[in-house]
Each structure stands twice: as C-alpha cells, then as structure tokens.
Amino acid sequence: MPRPFDESYDDDEYGDGRRGGLVAKQSAGDNAAPLSISEISALLKRTVEDRFGFVRLRGELSGVKRAASGHLYCALKDDKAVIDGVMWRGNAQRLAFRPEDGVEVIATGKLTTYPGRSKYQIVIDSMEIAGEGALLALLEKLRARLAEEGLFAPERKRQLPFLPKVIGVVTSPTGAVIRDILHRLADRFPSHVLVWPVLVQGEGAAAQVANAVRGFSQMPADGPVPRPDLVIVARGGGSIEDLWAFNEEPVVRAVAECSIPVISAVGHETDTTLCDYAADRRAPTPTAAAEIAVPVRAELMATLDELALRKRRCALRPVTLGRERLEARVQRLPKPDAILAAKTQKLDELTDRLRRGLQDRASNAEKRLGSVGRPLALLRHRAQASSERLARTGLTPRLLTRRWSMARDSLAPVSRVLPQLDPRLPLQRGYALVKTAEGRAVTSRELASREAALVLEFRDGDLPVTTGSGDSVSPAPKPAPAVAAPRKRGTGPERTKPDRPRQGDLF
Template sequence: MELFDDGPEDNGEAGSNAHEFTVSEISGAVKRSIEDQFGRVRVRGEVGRVSRPASGHLYFDLKDDRSVLAAITWKGQAAKLVTRPEEGIEVIATGRLTTFPGQSKYQMIVDQIEPAGAGALMMMLEKRRKALAAEGLFDETRKRPLPYLPDVIAVVTSPSGAVIRDILHRLRDRFPSRVLIWPVAVQGQESAPQVTAAIRGLNALDGSGPVPRPDLIIVARGGGSLEDLWGFNEESVVRAAAESRIPLISAVGHETDTTLIDFASDRRAPTPTAAAEMAVPVRAELALRLGDLQGRMGRASQTRIALPRQRLQDLGRALGRPQSLTDPARQRFDLFAGRLEPALRQFARSRRERLNALALPAALLRSATRAGNQRLTALGQKLPPTLARSLALRRERITRLGQSLTNSRARLIADAGRGIARDKDRLAALDARLGLAITRALPARRESLERLDRLRQTLGYTETLKRGFAVIHGPNGLLTSAKAARKATRFEIEFQDGRMAALPEGVDPAMPKPRKGKAEEPPEGGQQSLF
C-alpha cells in the first residue's frame, strides 16, 4: 500500500501538496496491512515473560535469539488451551497477527499452543515436577498406608475402556469387593478437570447418603504417548491427589510410563491390573493363613493348659495322697466318737445322782439356812470383830458356792435335755433315711429279680418247645439220638401243651411192657429172650 506520493522536495514552503494522515489513519492502515498479509500463522519460539492478570486474559512473549513477539490469549480461549505457556519452554503458537494502536505495537492473538516436540514437553514436565516437589507434595512422610481389606473401592477411569474390565476381573478373582466407578475422560482437554473433580468428590462423601464413602481410590488409565497422558501431569490433578484423605493408588500407563500423579499418590502401580492386586489380598491364601493361625492358636492354648497341668501332676505325686494323711485322724475320730456318747451319758448320769444325793428339800434347806444365819448372827455379836469379819467372809463364800451348785444342777439338767432331744432328732433322721433307702432299693431289687426270672424262662427248654421243638422221653430217660430211639420199646413225646405216647415203627401196641428188674441171662449158646 502506498502511503506517500513522490513529489518535489519540500523546502518548507507553505504550498506543499503532501497528504496529511492522522495517527488513527496510520494505525488502521498498518493494522489492515498486517492482518491481510498474516491472516493465520504458526510461530515457533521460546516462551518468555508470562502474565496472568485478574481479568483472565493471558499475556506472554515469544522470542528467539534476536527478536521478541508479544502474544495474548483472551479469557475464553485461555481456558481451552491444552498446553499452558510456561516460561522457558519452546512452543508452537497458532493464531493471527494484529496491532495494538494504544501502544503502537504489533502482537499475536494466540488460540492454540502445543509443545515444540517431546523435548519441550519433558522440559516443562521436569520444571513442574521440581516446583511441586519443593512444596513437599511428593514427600514420603505424608503418604498413608493402604487398608488391608477395603470394603468399598472407588475406580476413577473411563467406563468404556479395557482398564475397568481388567480391574473388576482381577478383584473378582482375588477378593470380591464393592466397587464404585466414577467415569472420567482419560485423554484430552477435559481429562484433568474431570479427574480432579472425581478425586475431590470422592473425598467429600461422608457415607450418610446412598453412595458409600470409599476406603481406597484407584486412578487408572491404559498406556499411551506423553501427549495422551498429559492430563495426569496437570497441577490440579497432582494437588487433588496430594490432598486426598482417602488412600490413593495411581495406575496410569504401563510400567515405563511416569506421570506426576505417581509421585503424589500413596502407592504407584505399574499397570491397572497390578493396582487391583495391591488393593486386596487373595481370599484363598487369606483363608489358608487364617486356618493356620487358628491351628497355631489352638495348639498354643493346649500347650498353655497342658504344661501347668503336667507340672501340677508332678508336684502332686511328690506330695503324696491327701487321703493317706487324713486316714489316721479319721480313724481316731471314729474310735473316740463311738466312745464319746456313752461317756457323756455316764458323766451326766453320775452328776445327776450326786446332785440328787446332795440336794435337800427346799424348805429344810431354807430353814437350816435361816437358823444357821440366826446362830451365826448371834455368835457374831458375841465374837470379836476380827473373827466376826472372817465368819462373814466364810458365810458369803458358802452362799456363792450354794448358788453355783444350783446353777450347775440347772445347766446339767438342761444339757441332758438337749442331748436327749438331739438323739431323738438323729434317730428320727436315721429312721427316715432307712425308710427312704428301703423304698429306693425295693424297686431296683424287684426289677432285678424280674429280669433274672425272664432270663430263666428264656433259657429254659419250655420256651424252645413253643418254637416248634419236642422232647423225647424213653423208659430210662431222654432220648437224644435215633439209635437210642430204635432200641426203645415205647417212649413219650413232650410238646408245649402236653405229652403223648408213641411206639417205634413195627412194634405191636399189645405187646406187654418189659418187666423192671434184672434181665435174665441167656442160656449158654442161646439167645436172650425178648420178653
């Protein structure tokens, strides 16, 4: 665009024909020229000064070894940036060039920023890691141990990927637990905000509502490139993991992949399947271990009881039988107990006889006492004072002895009465015990007798006859063989309900019975007679 016309040199004359522009015209012309020439450009450079005012806009510089380009990202676009500019990293910024008339400067309106290769991403990642580590977010002392048997496990991952299926399958094989799934995006611009909200939302649960509070959180994602896993390197995700009051396992990527959430989590798992193995033990191994511990506890309890018992038995054998120590004393007690009652009876009888022999009629005793007192009083008036006092002392002693004798007699009579009453009670108790013993013994003896009688009847031959057998009686006793029956002239058959006579086969019933006595001897050389 041509702004000035070539003409004669102005020597300061008032009639110059050069066009005069206002400042706004010049600024507008420059603005249109730059925007038309550079409609949309991609600029590669190192991020310099970065400013984030309260307005929400983002101001930064793009520079190389010779020049500096001012850049700005408006508030709406700044929230959508995948990679935020950080001082010192090399980026590729996409946007359009324009001017700022207020300061006569040109600048770039940036709407997209991406790192200039993996080296820039690694540089930015290392810088962020050092800054967060300096705040103490990666310290080992602040990490919590994982619960041994979590009741509820929360998994923060994509609900449609293979990761959640692997975790659920592994948990089902090892130790089935209740799983709470919080679906999030694991890649792209929405990944970091959703993962941050999921971690903080799970920590905000108090368990009073329908959703239980988890005992363990697993943040999981499959493998991918550095750019794919970048959402788990964001500062908001790292801070949420570090602030989590619930123990957290990071299972992002494969074993060789490392993200910043791995440093802030309480435990890092190389794969999502390994995270499930860390979360719960194997139920079968736990059952075997529990059975082994239960057996060890039982054996320890038995040993704890058996050793003192064996020690007590050993000490008991050294002490001897307690009964052997008390047998002599028990025998002496039985010996003296049998002699004590007759001795007490004889002692009471002799004392009663002596008391009766010494006892005087009450009237005679009172008159004698009265007369004796009068005589003693009369004599006491005539006696000297010393002898009178001695006589008074003797009188008091005799009175006490008489009272003591009366009391002793009363006690002896009362003791004898109580002894007789005790003997009567004891005799009545023994009589009751004897009657009770007889009453208890009679049914048992009667039952034993009936049992023996039933056994006698069972063993007798009459019971055998009832089962269809018979007994053969011959002239000289029982016939127990066919040979003996053939020799008998007649015999009787005994059944259960009676006897009947029978003859051997071929014998005439009219034949006389053989005579009892000694049979005639056959003549010499002849045969003995059958009759």
C-alpha cells in the first residue's frame, strides 16, 4: 500500500542525493542555485561568441530575403545541416554580387544565439561566391533570367552611326584603356571624346558604370555639353572576379535601356560578360571598339577621290563617245576642196565679169561727165559772182534791230488800247450786254424786236427777259435807253496817223 504524503519524508530514490519531493529544497552545502532562462541564454550566447568569434562557413544559400530595413536574412545549408544567417545593412550594401537561392558561398562572420527562439545563427560580415564554378553558375542563372525578359534579343540591336561626331567612353580615367582608345581614334579619324570616369572593379563599380551609361543617355541634345552619338563601355582584361561588375544586373539593364547605341569592350577576346549581350555591338578589345566606332579617314578620302574620278569618267564618257562618232561621220564626208571647187570656179568667173563691168561703167560715166562739164562750169561761175556780190553788200545786225524797234513802237499804243475795247469791261460799271437766247450780241432795237426772248448779261450773271413780240408772252417793261459813258481822254482809240514813208525792204 502506498505511504501517506508527508512533507518531511525524505527519499533518496536515485541514491545520488537527488530527491523527488514535491517542493524543491536546497540541501546543506549545495551551491548550484537555479538559473533563469534569460541567464542561461546569456551564458550560452557569451560562450558561443567567445568560442566561435570568427568562422568561415561554406554552404548553399537558401531562403534569401532582404528586409525593408536593408538587412539580409538567409540560411546556409549542405546535404546534412542548416544554419540561419543574418547580414546587417551596412555589410549587405557592400556585396559584390546579388545573393540568390542556390548559390554556393563562403560566409565570414561570428556565431551567436537568438534567445527569443533558442536558436543559434551566424552574423555574416562578408560573403563571397565559393569558387569559379559557383560564380559561373550564378552568371548563367542571371543570364537566363535576363534573356527571358528579352534584353538580349537580336531585334533590339541598333545600327551604329557611320561617323559619330561625339563619342562617350565609360571607363577608368587612369588605366591604359582610355589611352589606347584615344590613340586609335586619333590614328583613324579624330573625334570629340567625352570620358565619364568610373571604377571598373571592386565595390561600387557596377553602380558607377550604370549611372554613367544612364547619364550619357539622359543628356539633352542642345545642352552645354554635346550629347554623344555613340557610347563605349570599356575595360581591360582580367579574371571573372575582376570583370564581375559588368555582369551585374544594374549595368546590364542600363546598357539595354540606353537611348544611344552602345559598344561593349570589356576584357579580351575570350572574356564574355552580360554587358556584351545587352550592348548593340561587342568588341573583342577596347582598341577594336575604337576601330569599330569610326572609319579610317585616309580610306574615306581615297574612296571619295575614287568616286570623284569615276564621276568625271562618267561625265566625260558621252563626250568621248560623241567625239568618236563624229570622227567616224567626218571620215565619210567628202573633202571640202571637192565641194568648193565648182563654187570657187564660178566665183572667179563672176569676179572677172564684175571687174570688166565696173571698168565699162566708169568709162561711160567719164564720157557723160565730159558732156555736162560746160554747164557745170557756168554754174560755178555764177555761184562765185553771187558770193562776191553778197560780200560787197555788207549786211549788219543793226538794220534788223532797227526794224524790230520800229515794229515794237507801233504796237505799243495798240497794246494799251486793246484792254479798253473789251465788251465786258463796262459791265463792271453797271452796264448790261444784250444777247439772244443763242448767245449772239444784239446791237439795235430792230434786231431786239425780232426776238421773243433776250438775255441780259450783268456783272454777276445772266437774266432772261421777254420782248413782248410774241402773242403768248406778256410784254416786258421797256428798258431804259442806255446812256453811253463819257469817254475819258486817252482811253479811246488813237487817231490814225498818216502813213510815213518807210525804208525799202532789203529782202
């Protein structure tokens, strides 16, 4: 039968001093005080961090997640175990690659515990891809994903400009690449080059290269700095780790989205990056990129000279053919001497006839001139006599001026009397001029009595009146007899003087 419960009952069930009582009691000499959960968690954390303060783990990434705060959470695993990992934001921003599930990496950090879940984890300080094989696997995975988006499609490739005026180069300003490009451009065709200095490897290289490509693409066409017609992304040779910046997704997208044609010249002939797939043209070396960018100026000039020569030949070819045809036709024509022989003979005959005719005509004219020579001599004698008489006459201008003065003196009185003879001048003194309806002047009463109507012209206008000679018209009042105004002395016509004997006319 079971024994009754007794608090004082002491039973050493296990024989090692441990008791199985209901209430925990501390025995004499026991210094192992019970610990709290927080205390044991802190002890475990301190022990793990002291023992594993620096570790390097190799494993495959799983459950990679980047929080909004920038921290990176993941798990490292192999075929038998899994350990959680965390990478704080500052270290996560300095990663040289983009962590993805399935990538084998080597993580460096320290082990610690997470008391909230009684778990241990690794705080990662740095992370690298575990070997070239893993790096190539990551590269192939990224290439396949970007290819599915169409970034490497051939139809997206653009034609390079034949002769770019401005060339933008994205590379390191201190390396040999930029000197090789400038030297090659100067040899082939000197061009205006804009260099955007960037890091080509290491931390931050991918971001600088992507920003440089986008910067060239966003430059305005009419800005203070000329916008490039072609962009060259260049770097010298190196290992896959050295060229990894040009495999980063930001660089590939920037090259694919660039509005300017891009030539990728990263590494040597055997080096291939994702930037080469996204660019419009891949060059095996930076020097080859310069050769692809511009043609050879000397070859262009030679081509232009050859085209100009061909142009001249084409222009002269019709002339040459026409000359040949003309010469062939000229050979079939008769000789000019044969054509003109008959005409020349006829011309000689007519010339001889003309000479004989002129001689005969001159002889006949000489005979006729001899028959009329005597009347001509008589006329010559009469002309000479008339000339002598004219010379003896002695005609002087005084005779003419005297005759003109006499005529002017005789016209002067007439010109003074002429204004007084104007019939309308008495109208200004109150007289009236009697006219018929047709405008003829009436000078007598008898003529006035024959008209049925008359017109009296006054100084300020005409006044129609009736004479009373008609039956239908009432007689007009009899006008008062006009009284002649007394003639002023000197205003009437002068008495005609008796004609004086005049000098005879010399003409």
